[in-house]
Amino acid sequence: MAWDFSTEPEFQEKLDWARQFVQDKIEPLDILYPHRQFHPLDDELRPIVDPMKQEVRDQDLWAAHLGPELGGKGYGQLKLALLNEILGVSGWAPIVFGTQAPDTGNAEIIAHYGTEEQKKKYLEPLLNGEVFSSYSMTEPQAGSDPQQFTTSAVRDGDEWVINGWKFFSSNARTAAFLIVMVITDPDVSVYKGASMFLVPTGTPGVNIDRHVGLSGESEDQAMHALIHYEDVRVPAENLLGGEGQAFAIAQTRLGGGRVHHAMRTVATCQRALDLLCERVLSRETQGTLLAQKQFIQGDIADSYAELQQFRLLVLYTAWEIDQVKDYRRTRKNIAAIKALTPKVMHDAVWRSMHAHGALGVSNEMPFGGMWLAAPVMSVVDGPTEVHKVTVAREVLKDYQPSPGLWPTAHLPAKREEARQKLAAHIEHVVGNS
Ligand SMILES: Cc1cc2nc3c(=O)[nH]c(=O)nc-3n(C[C@H](O)[C@H](O)[C@H](O)COP(=O)(O)OP(=O)(O)OC[C@H]3O[C@@H](n4cnc5c(N)ncnc54)[C@H](O)[C@@H]3O)c2cc1C
Helix, strand or coil, X not given: XXXXXXXXXXXXXXXXXXXXXXXXXXXXXXXXXCCCCCCCCCCCCHHHHHHHHHHHHHCCCCCCCCCHHHCCCCCCHHHHHHHHHHHCCCCCHHHHCCCCCCHHHHHHHHHHXXXXXXXXXXXXXXXXXXXXXXXXXXXXXXXXXXXXCCCEEEEECCEXXXXXXXEEEECCCCCCEEEEEEECCCCCCHHHHEEEEEEECCCCCEEEEEEECCCCCCHHHCCEEEEEEEEXXXXXXXXXXXXXXXXHHHHHHHHHHHHHHHHHHHHHHHHHHHHHHHHXXXXXXXXXXXXXXXXXXXXXXXXXXXXXXXXXXXHHHHHHHHHXXXXXXXXXXXHHHHHHHHHHHHHHHHHHHHHCHHHHHCCCCCHXXXXXXXXXXXXXXXXXXXXXXXXXXXXXXXXCCCCCCCCCCCHHHHHHHHHHHCHHHHHHHHHHC
């Protein structure tokens, strides 16, 4: 009987340390420098952040998503999930712990598909936490349907020449390099004719048209770029993996990324529940605490139960990935948690925000950012609908059509079958009565 929901005491100690560290040392960064995480450290922040990263390393918690060959400890996805449940409350914590998206996924694909030279040039500085990277796949006219992608690369001697537009390339503003998905063979399906290139951000022709922000962000906080790749020349050795391999590579990247978002969402939902409970135990209206109103009790019960369901599926999926070590074989549950993520986050944040009344919707509480994260989670790494379709396809693989006209549970046939199975006994009873 191997089901076990406990955490090893040694790892629990690390989690307890991380929780305290995030609360005591990282939260002040979130409060005072909320939009600086993805900017290279300057003279003001380096003396604060570098020693914190060292403390994380001293605890053996740096880059917890990676195996020992890449500088992590090989904790696996389940332990990473438990850690991300703590880091997910903070914008800065993933940076200080070396586990921030999209760099985690980008590092993973270079580690998996990169040449030794590419690893040295792009992966090493990324893993050291010294540079940022950007993933450039979505185009202005198409995100979830890659068949509409048009950005292409054409071979010219020892170089490839990239032309086209990409949209919402996160952190391109501060990234040292971009991983760009382009069509290299227009004569076959995009799933076989697309390739990936490593492109240093300063390469001539990488023209950032504008930085797009999320709702409420000012222009200088905007981090998602619209990029015009205009005759961008990269040497042939910048091809990542083989020609035509872009989608196989993307799967490696997006599988992990989707689970990591879900792990951090557990943190957001738990925080929303904590804030809800604190509020309703503190606020009175019409003669009782909010906590004594049945509507509010219903909200607490719903938030608690939905969070527990979601968390268990996230942990189970993380455990499943650790077992089979292949995102493709765990795609049903990865897609299921990806589809659940925005909904569970939306409802948990909404209830908590609402219970805080006017204060909840004000800029004096953190709900605005948490709130926006719900619709963001429903499109980032592919919209909910696409993931639901994946879940349904995977579920249906385990089923067959009924063999005849009637469903296998059709009661007249079942009754006849049961009668035949019990015929001897029934005849005996009838004969004796
Ligand atoms: C915060 C953030 C960061 C991002 N970072 C990056 C990044 O770093 N790099 C990058 O390349 N991209 C990035 N993206 C883009 C993201 O991957 C796309 O937004 C996503 O793939 C959806 O594409 P789209 O926005 O073009 O929406 P569309 O594909 O136009 O879809 C719009 C809507 O249509 C509906 N829809 C789509 N497909 C179906 C379907 N099959 N069935 C039913 N309904 C459907 C859904 O409601 C969907 O929300 C980021 C997005 C966000 C919000």
